[in-house]
Amino acid sequence: MSKGTILITGASSGLGEEMSRQFAALGYDLALCARRTERLDALRSEISAASPDVTVAVKALDVNDDDAVFSVFKEFAAELGTIDRVIINAGLGKGAPLGTGRYDANKATAMTNFVAALAQTEAAMEIFRAQGSGHLVMISSVSAMRGMRKTITTYAATKAGVAALAEGLINENVKAKGIDVSIIYPGYIASEMNEKVANKTKFMVDTETGVRAMVNAIEKRKEKALVPAWPWVPLGFALKNLPMPIVRRLT
Template identity: 35%
Template sequence: MRPPIDSGTVLITGASSGIGRELARQLARRARTLVLVARREERLEVLRDELLEHNPTLGVMVERCDLSHPDEVDSLLDSLHRHLVRVDVLVNSAGLGDYSLYEQESWARIHQMVQVNVTAPLLLTHRLLRRMVERKRGGILNISSGGARTFVPGLAVYAATKHFLDGFTESLRLELMGTGVVVTQVAPGPVDTEFSEVAGTQERVGKAPAWMRISAAQCAREALEGFDRAQPLVHPGMAYRWMMRLSALMPRGVLRAEGLPAARQLRYGTSLLEPAHPDTGQRVLLAGGPEGA
């Protein structure tokens, strides 16, 4: 069973950049209509023009939506209903993350991460899934993170949201067996996007070795290949895939021990305990969790 991508309508959150943008580029060759959702409307319009230049028969809808506000998500869904748009495939690609000690993080930022990474996918899936089940065809592609299967000091909230998405996706997949709705989770490792460069993630958490990093285009391609095969879980990149397979065999205590050096560096390293900017604080967008919200 394959998700109804070909000649279908696909909604992509986080489409303004990173993995979400690459998914849109690759899906444009197959879908009938793409609904591009993100907070930065101007970027979506540039992407729309690019997609139409190469795919003139493609239908493209641009929907500005700040996923951290559930009322805007409701407005997005109401807009689709008014325009008689029937979503065949939902791609939850938007995500936010901060690199910070938990007690130094502002509650507003924590709440924003939870809204984008947890509430928005739940709400979109809940509103769109029933019609998919009724039609006996549909697809849900959730872009998670390798952090969903391990412990990440400095990214406690981000990791927690991805652990949630992991449990939700796996459980939902079991519920939907036999309904015609395909559910796949993609859990990338280090992915080269603009966010890691602009935010300086490499300097803060250590740059991943080149043999482990992949491009956003490769990540999107392998994600869609796994989705087409109805795989439950996709780890893009051969090296990272094998690392995650080995990690799954490790006792929980070993995973804790692996994270301890990074935790100690974050807590006691002088360069990482400098005061945050009074207005912005410590703000890091993760390459593995494309923002675009």
């Protein structure tokens, strides 16, 4: 018997792809969406072979297409009967130091990571409010703890922004209406987004290990979780609270 239905955006690669595998192994039915449908089809075949009792629905979705976000979410809900959890995971990691002529890259990241996340949040919350239940999961980043420098300045700002969106819902006390909200702050977890710097980055963990920590926090419906807990709980506290000259040395 299914444990519920989870919709995951950006499911064709990286953290979204691995979350799909791990939630399927736990017995959840899945609604997976991304731009690269050939990769979604391959992932569905893989999951169906490993977990034949799990239903996996896939749809093409560019999260920057607002109308498509609302229609795809509604189509999944109609097809599967309910959406119990939405994981807003789709994201972009492009960026450059501000004022260096790459506004295009920074704007693309801002539009995908924040504006598109707003559309996904709106679409998910419409479904949850109508159902009277649901679990919204926002994938932020430890970089959201503080303003970051150079190439990740805009990325960090978008991740702080989406965390604030989700925190606003917590402040609204949507839990009283049957809706849980979780903000997940992943540390350095290997994925396609960071593969060029993975071998040079301290505290980087492999995708499976890092995502397992994410899945565990999501399953516990924690309101906020830095994952993996070590070293990111103490490092996250340091990033958020230490004087900027010290933060500059840490990052």
